[in-house]
Amino acid sequence: ETGVTQSPTHLIKTRGQQVTLRCSSQSGHNTVSWYQQALGQGPQFIFQYYREEENGRGNFPPRFSGLQFPNYSSELNVNALELDDSALYLCASSWGGRAGTGELFFGEGSRLTVL
């Protein structure tokens, strides 16, 4: 158990809808990263939040946005859902932002299906 919890675990949406995914980081961690993992692929970096600010972003369009709260929990929001957004969304908790060791503690993920 990593202590990182994500909700919901599974959800189904239709094209054009919006979704919010939530993550509670491990106690003592101040950094949260979000990854998208399509079937048969490795996780793809979406963005990272450190002390409530975005401090790194991957090649994802602006309709992917996020927040980090004072307790270091985080949300991932995706607007105008597309079929290709169907994937496992993983939240990873760590300490130290860019200065951290690079060891990530992942939650079990939220599996999104877009119809």
Added chain:
Amino acid sequence: RKEVEQDPGPFNVPEGATVAFNCTYSNSASQSFFWYRQDCRKEPKLLMSVYSSGNEDGRFTAQLNRASQYISLLIRDSKLSDSATYLCVVRDSSYKLIFGSGTRLLVRP
């Protein structure tokens, strides 16, 4: 060209075998390197970091060759419980972790 490339496998080996995976990365400025393990329909978990001098953790040995930009993982005396997908991970100069697509290992009795 992908930033981190791995042979997807699967590697199908008997218990007790030795198996090796390689991974190549494209960015010579990459800073640090890891192997993560992912069981079917589970989250990735850190297996080991990879250091320039090579490092060992029990049956697992990781090597880094910066000149050739590749990373290897050797598993000795394979166990059934080693069956999983092994993800090669590179931390780039902007501190992002870049994951490969993974190499699938199946260990049979």
